[in-house]
Amino acid sequence: MNNLDFRENLLQIKPYVPGKPIDEVKRELGITDVIKLASNENALGPSPAGVKAAEECLKGANIYPDGAAFVLRNKLAERLALKPENIIFGTGGDEIIFYFAHAFIKDTDNIVVPACTFSEYATSALVMAAGVKKVPMTKDWGPDLEAMLKEVAENTKACYITNPNNPTGTLIPKADIEAFMDRLPERVILFLDEAYFEYADDQDYSDMNKWIAEGRKIIVLRTFSKIYGLAGLRIGYALAPAPIIDIMERVRLPFNTSLIAQAAAISALDDREHVAGSRKSNSEGKKYLYGEFDAMGIYYVPTNANFIWFDSGRDCVKVFNDLMKLGVIVRSGNIFGAPTFLRVTVGTMEECRKFVAALKTVLGKE
Ligand SMILES: Cc1ncc(COP(=O)(O)O)c(C=O)c1O
The missing domain is CATH 3.90.1150.10 (Aspartate Aminotransferase, domain 1)
Known part of the structure; x- marks a missing residue:
């Protein structure tokens, strides 16, 4: 053409x-x-409770969903001991990764990512015409935090850690994540992808609440696609200090998460x-x-x-x-x-x- x-x-x-x-x-x-x-x-x-709720809400499909996902947002905030303004929803964690890039990554920036991890961090940065620095893994297939720190440059906007890492399944303890954050220059945001959080043997491996309360430059991704089994409905979320969420909300599509996905997620949360x-x-x-x-x-x-x-x-x-x-x-x-x-x-x-x-x-x- x-x-x-x-x-x-x-x-x-x-x-x-x-x-x-x-x-x-x-x-x-x-x-x-x-x-x-x-x-x-x-x-x-999928969560049977989630499926039931999704089926029931179909009768109201002529009405736009609540773009702000009020009920789900408040329920999740209470569950995670956070404030509603610490949460943003996306059509899966994928959309969150792209919202973050649209909101924060400029074409003069770069991002630092482990070489062997989820591809969409790099893709979202490339969409913004930013640079991507890929850092080889440790010999045990974890992200090499020391090497990542060495690659942080003047124009680095964000470092990405997937915890547990996809595809290698490795987990970094919270003390190491915190020490990594302490050594990042103040302008750099840590994008911590916890899509598989609920599968980790030790559920106390993330200090997300503390980091958010401290106002760290951090964003934590989670999803309903994995343990809740709702991958086909597309709903995920991110947790961050309110100023970070506030900027990301400006690029969120008005009715991004569907009525069905929100209803399913609300019920799946209680499906212990x-x-x-x-x-x-x-x-x-x-x-x-x-x-x-x-x-x-x-x-x-x-x-x-x-x-x-x-x-x-x-x-x-x-x-x-x-x-x-x-x-x-x-x-x-x-x-x-x-x-x-x-x-x-x-x-x-x-x-x-x-x-x-x-x-x-x-x-x-x-
Ligand atoms: C590490 C990681 N992050 C995010 C996602 C995105 O998942 P979803 O968009 O279904 O929430 C995936 C999907 O496989 C993943 O492996």
């Missing part, structure tokens, strides 16, 4: 490639029995049975997979989330494709810069068993 005028910085961005959908694999490979352990979705399904069941199922699946990896002599990183990062010792794209032919969709590590690694979501026990059987076949470990 001639004369298509656009922001050329966008050409640096590779469109996001999501985990392959089940139907696509069935169509392409002509197989019927396919499981997806590729996108860290909740193996137990589903949350507890999801944690339990995840921890059983994790233990089983650790045992099988150990038995196969496969290196993996112990996880604090609902996925495991492991080294196949082979070309991960081939392993990925071979697993798919056996009806198991995982995530290949090349997209994270690790050509022999893969990430598998902890599924139900049945799904975990199917994955292990397929992996044994693919790696010739039967």
Whole structure:
């Protein structure tokens, strides 16, 4: 097309490639029995209370949702012992990442991110024509905080830490996060992504309330997509000191989170049975997979989330494709810069068993 005028910085961005959908694999490979352990979705399904609330609210679908999400905001504020003005909602954590970039990142800025982490921090900064400094991981696959600090420059606007980290599942204790923040120049904002917060073994690993009360330059991302199982409804949120939220609210779309998503989230918050069941199922699946990896002599990183990062010792794209032919969709590590690694979501026990059987076949470990 001639004369298509656009922001050329966008050409640096590779469109996001999501985990392959089940139907696509069935169509392409002509197989019927396919499981997806590729996108860290909740193996137990959505919160039943959330689904019920979503269904019930459909009758009111002719009315715009409450853009400010008053009921959900107040309920969450009370639950987290924060003020309503410390919260902003997005259509998933993804939208929060982009709101943050639109609100704070200028084209003269850069951001500092771990090399092996969620892609959207870098993408959102590239949309703003900002620079992205990627910092190699530690040998244990965690973000290298020391090395990240060294990369902070005059124009660094934000550092990103995913805790637990996606795709590696590592967790940084709160004392280390705080020490990192203490050493950041005052102008730098810490973007702390806690999308998998509820899966961590130690629920006391984040001092989010204290940091927000102290007015630190911090923003904490959480989501209803993971433990609450509402990924398909798209609702997530961020927690931060009120002045940060105030700036981000200026770029939020008026009715971003839907009526259905808000209703589901309100009810899912009280669905303690589903949350507890999801944690339990995840921890059983994790233990089983650790045992099988150990038995196969496969290196993996112990996880604090609902996925495991492991080294196949082979070309991960081939392993990925071979697993798919056996009806198991995982995530290949090349997209994270690790050509022999893969990430598998902890599924139900049945799904975990199917994955292990397929992996044994693919790696010739039967
Ligand atoms: C680390 C991390 N942050 C944020 C997100 C965004 O999730 P959502 O937009 O579904 O809330 C994901 C999704 O997989 C993630 O892994």
